[in-house]
Amino acid sequence: MALVNTPTAKLTFDWLDASGSKATTVVHVPYATLAATAIAAADVIVAAMAALSDATCLGYSLAYVKNETEPAAPNAGSRVEEKGNFVWRTSNARSTRFTIPAIKDSLLLTDGGINHSALTVIALVDAVIGGDVVFGAADGSDITSLLEAYQSFRKSTKESLPRNR
């Protein structure tokens, strides 16, 4: 893998006008800009734009992106509708989850559960909860252990159906 950053980090401001229509404003800052510095600048810029606009600012985001320059070819027949669900226990006894699309069949048990003892699953658990605490739940609590892992399927949307049909 060769993940390469874009030249800039992108600030996207979201606006709402009196008719209910939405719009965005994009401002770029150099990629090496610290998030705290970029956010401080964004707070000043949004105030200056708000003074000129009849719309109200709904919020903004600051995005740092790295793109894969040499992506591997996806395996034939892989579909994002097939999900590997990973549900995690959190420090406040709640749970949080994420899904991995097109989970490999080799990780599945015969009943559709995901094998917790598979080496890649053990590595995933270590990447999520081992080392420095980086990832967390949606309420800010720590992720403490893998609770459940299983396969599921999402319904295809019209847009996700094969083009050659």
Added chain:
Amino acid sequence: MLVPQLPLASIEFVDGSGNLAHMQIRLKSEVTAASALDALAALAATIAPMTDCAITAIMVRYYRLADPRTPPPGTERASTTGALIFDCADEGEYAILRVPAINSDFVRVDGAGAGVLLDVDSAPLAALIDLLVDGLACNPFASDIVELSAAYVQLVP
């Protein structure tokens, strides 16, 4: 008031039919972007052998959301934008910033360009221009913004 939200990390996948999917996980609020991207790259490398999709990108995003939301202060439509065109430090490079629902108070009412050009001498507009010229802003290719080139009303559908 714009309230900080927990940062969000995401990994983008593409499947055999060309469809995209995103795996998302929250980040601790105190994590720097550099640390988050390092951890996310490591997570992506761990996930790559678990999926039949290919990984195409990773992203870390910080949010601020208005809470409470305030109503729009005027009636101008969002599609009526104030377009600010800037020259950048690199030859031939430029940057665009669009302010949606530009208030008509900032549009010239007489002389050449009346009704189209923005009044760049008005204090609020001049303040925004100074922020962009003197601050961090650049164009998508990281060429620094150095000077305003044009400012006019543009209807964006």
